[in-house]
Amino acid sequence: MFFSIDTNNGVAIYEQIVRQVKFAIADKTLRPGQLLPSVRILSQQLAINPNTINRAFQQLQSEGVLESLRGRGLAVCEGATLRCVGARQELLSERIGSVIAEALHAGLTREDIQAMVVKKLDTLDGQVETISSSFVPPT
Amino acid sequence: MFFSIDTNNGVAIYEQIVRQVKFAIADKTLRPGQLLPSVRILSQQLAINPNTINRAFQQLQSEGVLESLRGRGLAVCEGATLRCVGARQELLSERIGSVIAEALHAGLTREDIQAMVVKKLDTLDGQVETISSSFVPPT
Amino acid sequence: MFFSIDTNNGVAIYEQIVRQVKFAIADKTLRPGQLLPSVRILSQQLAINPNTINRAFQQLQSEGVLESLRGRGLAVCEGATLRCVGARQELLSERIGSVIAEALHAGLTREDIQAMVVKKLDTLDGQVETISSSFVPPT
């Protein structure tokens, strides 16, 4: 399962799902044509109300990332991979920018901030299996 | 003025105010005994409803950061500085951790993430004080 | 319904609600895990604005007495019973102390005050359960 929901980070749950679907597509964990887990199953696994999953999937359809295959479920659209790589870059960049802006505004120095980032990377990176990145560096 | 409100970053306005007051105290921009700008004035300057300011200030009182001086205004409590330095550390650490967890989950490597952080630092820190950076700002 | 609001006794409405929720928990009228009546319903029954109810509930959350179950309502926290028993003792003791201090200051004797208390107990306690009183109710 490629979703992990954090109900205390201020990001709406449906928004977290939207982001993570895009990330999984950028990642090629989900490839064009591939079906997503059903709303019912996801709702059980994440202990999230189906309406919330639905709302996320509807937004992904309206953005042309997912498409409905009658009677089969929701599949990743053709050409979504590239767009999701771009979207990932943008989504993460925005959030990182917002956090760093707050930290600078709070009076921390570059060095303070970089130290905190490294510390968090040390803590969190170990917890995830290392995956070779398909990340496209900032333009 | 030491407040800057972003109505689109998912963080509630009153919560942003709470954080920034704590930051300003940690910063010694606001010192114990000092009066805060009045609710009405802040409300005008930030174009935020007075009730929203009030809610933030109520929370800060309940946390022992501010105290009400009847008819005069709200003042920073004695001993708030140290506690706010701790709070600042915690608040920023949490948010940075959340963003980095998301970035790792999205498949980025340590190096990808650090590169994005440096890029943002160059952009944002440069807006304040270009000299302090040893990197060439990208603009 | 375990709430009774008096809009003319100087105590803020939201504060009366906070106290009475704690009393009901101390009382075991409300037990840990149990859901409270919804804001909308309480607001109708008490003829009080929902925001006022909300404010009381917010405070109870910040004190760790209630917790929000997303989309379901507000529940009594585990372990709240004991803390509310202590809080009840303290809240009532404070108010009784304040009234007695005023009565003594006004020149009444211990005996005067105790007589007034007995009289009030006879009147008010009789309204609930006349049998429990060993005094003859005055009215």
Added chain:
Amino acid sequence: MFFSIDTNNGVAIYEQIVRQVKFAIADKTLRPGQLLPSVRILSQQLAINPNTINRAFQQLQSEGVLESLRGRGLAVCEGATLRCVGARQELLSERIGSVIAEALHAGLTREDIQAMVVKKLDTLDGQVETISSSFVPPT
């Protein structure tokens, strides 16, 4: 000085002054014709804004308890003593009733409440010099 102001008991400051003037008159600490301390002096002694004292004194004039003597100050009205004795009875009875109602509502028994009253009397009565009471028992 016969005033003692408690800014944390929920009763408005001007209301506390009104009550205590009436108590002092009921008590014969203040007798008809006698002048009250000036607003300026009271304001200094109580560390209360003169406007607040003024508001209390205006209410006492409008109730016929005090009268203005041109160029001399405010004096206790003729016949105020008896009315203040009645008022004292009523004011204290109301407040005591309100507290006892709350305690009963909170689930305490008569015995619980009387025990708390006795305990408070033991604590507080010692602090005040014993004064023979001119208290009129409940009708």
Added chain:
DNA sequence: GTGGTCTAGACCACA
């Protein structure tokens, strides 16, 4: 249905 946030505007006590 649930609570959470925000705006708009009133009235009050106090300095």
Added chain:
DNA sequence: GTGGTCTAGACCACA
């Protein structure tokens, strides 16, 4: 002038 409380009503996320 200051903050504190309350009402009225809107919109949102979630179950």
